[in-house]
Amino acid sequence: MDDEYSEIVKIALRDAGNKLLLTNQDSTSRVLPITKIGNNRYQLSFQNTLSIQPDSLVSIMESSLAKLGIPEHYRVEVLQCEDSEVAYSYEMMSVIDNSEIPCAERDLPDACYILQVRFLNGPDLVSITYLILLAIVILSFGFAFRKKEDPELAAVERNYAMIGNYEFHLEQSKLVFNQEESNLTKKECELLEILNERINETVKRDELMKRIWEDxxxxxxxxxxxxxxxxxxxxxxxxxxxxxxVHGVGYKLEVQV
Structure with missing residues (x-):
């Protein structure tokens, strides 16, 4: 159940990220893959820099999470990429009067930002079941009417990830390109999965070796x-x-948009 809940949260956060880009008149750059960085804690990052209007951030995040029925008690932190300093943060509770949403004197200027969202109440079984059913209904409706397919939503339905124009079938240990299949070994799958989790980011050599071989x-x-x-x-x-x-550091899986 936790895996299904995490996928639903990632879909909602990706939706919020795309809306934030649109507030910057940016319809071409990408929201990078959402990552789970801890218990009920997720990270949202972007391909390019952007400016952030705190009021818009609050309303966009609330709308995207509410659309999939995700509980409202959460904390959002906007971190500066260069030094990981918190540029803005707020906490949303189920009762709006108790929410801690500070007023910002000005918008956050165009820069590289990372959003970290922590859900302060873990989901119970009933909530997860409700969220899954709600997500199925919403996704089914969306698939019927949207013209352009969102790769991350499609991955949930089809159970594979898109890497460029390749389909990466982790469970079946294969890549598919234009209906042509290429089988992967277990180690190749593990390596590609790690690189794809942090696409366009450098993964340290020591980390790769530890996770795949040393363990x-x-x-x-x-x-x-x-x-x-x-x-x-x-x-x-x-x-x-x-x-x-990346000489002396590790490897980076790069995909041009």
Whole structure:
């Protein structure tokens, strides 16, 4: 149940992120994949810089979460990318009179921001079931009428992720490009999953090796380079995809929009 709830939260936060971009007259840049960074805590980030109007942020977040029936008791923090300092924060409670929403003297200027949202009351079984049913109804209605498909919503329904023009089927250990399938080994799947979770971000070499090899009791220095090379070959049909070697740090899965 927790996995289903997390997916619903990610859909709502992605919707909020897209609306924030539209307030900046930006309809082309991407909301990066929503990540769960702790218990009932999620992170929302953007491909490009943006300015944030606190009043708009409050109303957009409330609308996007309420649309999927997510409980209203949550805290939002806007962090500056360069130093992780909190530029703005507020807390929303189920009773609006008790919400702590500070007035901002001015809009947050155009810069790189990360939004972190923490839900202060964990969902119970009844709430999760209700949210799942509500999400199914909303998504079914949306799929019938929207012209352009949202990749993250589609991934929930189809159970695969889009990486550029590739379909990444984690459970089936394969990539699909123009109906042509390419099988992946277990290690290739694990590596691609981690890189895709933090797309367009550098993932440290030590982290990759620890999560994929050391946790399984095996630690081979050249294994990572070998599997990166294999993934590059299997993703080469899409020129918008590149796995970059950040010298001395790690690797980055880059997808051009």
């Amino acid at each position: 399984n009791g095996v630690f081979v220095g050249r294994s990572l380079d070998t599997y990166i090379s294999k993934l590059r070959k299997k993703l080469k049909l899409d020129s918008s995809i590149k796995i970059s070697n």
